[in-house]
Amino acid sequence: MQFPLHPEIVDVVPKAAAPSNTCSSCNVRELCLPVGFNPKELEQLNHVVSFRLQLKRGQHVYEAGEKFKYLYAVRSGCCKTVILDAQGNEQVTGFHLPGDLLGMDGINDDAYICEAIALENSQVCAIPLTGLEGLSADLPGISHQVFRILSKGIVQELQAKLLLAQMTAEQRLAAFLVNLSERYAARGFSSRQFHLRMKREEIGNFLGHQLETVSRLFSKFAAQGLITVKSKDIEIKDLNAIKGLLTDDCFSAP
Amino acid sequence: MQFPLHPEIVDVVPKAAAPSNTCSSCNVRELCLPVGFNPKELEQLNHVVSFRLQLKRGQHVYEAGEKFKYLYAVRSGCCKTVILDAQGNEQVTGFHLPGDLLGMDGINDDAYICEAIALENSQVCAIPLTGLEGLSADLPGISHQVFRILSKGIVQELQAKLLLAQMTAEQRLAAFLVNLSERYAARGFSSRQFHLRMKREEIGNFLGHQLETVSRLFSKFAAQGLITVKSKDIEIKDLNAIKGLLTDDCFSAP
DNA sequence: TCCCGTAATTGATCCAAGTCAAACGAAGTG
């Protein structure tokens, strides 16, 4: 079920053909690049978005080494980003939900360092950076918005560093669940029940562990009554207890 | 020997008093924010830099939680950046040499997430982001330059993630030495001999290991003839062999 | 509906790195 690395044909959703498909009407606009934009700014952003891609599960949004052209905003679905080392080992660098921006690693060297792959059928919006720069004459706040979003990317990576450098496997998985729960909640989905779009192997890789470790910990958490696990369906039963694992104070008050 | 967290008095080096202290004349300008700038752009940048700080070893450039005001460029010396978790555990997020920019994590939420501390007597230049934004009317390339530098920060963190998630202790220390060696070389210092400004504990923390592990590996590398270690003075004896550790192919050609 | 390939679980064993501890060395202070 391997899709071609870079599909020749993808469904391009032209702006004109789907007038409802705008940033102004997008239900993740407050989680995405235009967070806090006024209607005028939103309207301008509509014109900057070059196109929208409909991706099937397994398809690439962009590949490592490809020339940087766009930032991509996830509009629906779920993507993973991956960095490859010299020997071709994959390291999953993130899981991305609607509103998340992909491709920020490509600006520096004008080529994507990571690659982004859809974990389920997904829509992404292609936003040319030059287009945003063009807007900044009219709307001077745009550049600052991009600064903030890039800075947010840095902060997220720094926090991931903390997780990878200091936390136990148990804590990492707890942090992963809390993070997903909060992000689903922010998007209007249940924070208690959700369906994992990635497999154990990808979770393990992302967290710096093996898939067996992830599987064992899911079982352990379930046995402790913290969650229920039915394959990829997770139900959070005791969010506070899961959060409690993150503060490694083993003498914490009951 | 604990310095006050935020010293009341620091030596402020006013621009007017030290005309040679400009970006145009700075010997790390090609490694710093103005990489690739033409003389006109450099001249403009001189006026944006608000002040330069002279820091003693142990002094903070900025603290976590402090309101974001400036990006700081290391002009001389060496700084570390540190992120603190909920329990106050420190995670060293980077070691910064002349030309490196600090504080990019502060843009997102308008407050610094990390803190930056001088590891030796150091000079840093304070660059207000608003000042850079002000320049972009005249010099439209400035914003893109900041995008690139923020993107570079993201790429560096992604590579660090790869290191923390996949590499053995040996590989991490090897990567650390190669990285330092290359960065010293880029600054015109010896790539073979250098003086570590940080202690074993800080190296270990940065690499996600204990200080004992770092110490043992320095001894091991020395026993293998890859380096010599005299306290904090390192001499690289066989850079290729050290690089070879990074490609974990144990059947690599001789 | 039944297959078949993929994903997930669980067990047994092993090892890299952590932890604890002790001794040594270097650097700053009165």
Next chain:
DNA sequence: CACTTCGTTTGACTTGGATCAATTACGGGA
């Protein structure tokens, strides 16, 4: 200069998670 403190090295032992291996469960296609 000696004292004290901080940093480093090295050893002995422990352990969390990796690795190897064997089932079991799931999901998509005919």
